Amino acid sequence: MECQKTSDFYRTGSLPNRFECPQVFQHYGCQQPPRHPQYRTTSMAYGFSPPTIHTVPSAYYPKLNTFTKSRGSGAIKSCSLNI
Secondary structure, three states: OOOOOHHHOOOOOOOOHHHHOHHHOOOOHHHOOOOOHHHOOHHHHOOOOOOOOOOOOOOOOOOOOHHHHHHOOOOOOOOOOOO
């Protein structure tokens, strides 16, 4: 089955595959066997439906990890007078 792409419907830049073809998402509540309705909570409604081509972002701007790389070099040296 050919997946519908987000770029077929919206003007997009270079999107990652998970946003370009949202049918690859799995393990959502509607894709699992139904549970007993007595134990259903309102927080289970969030994330129940998988994303569609109309709900995924049409632009992707990843963050750079330069701050993390500079801070991962070791413990901070204390230059205080109290030793």
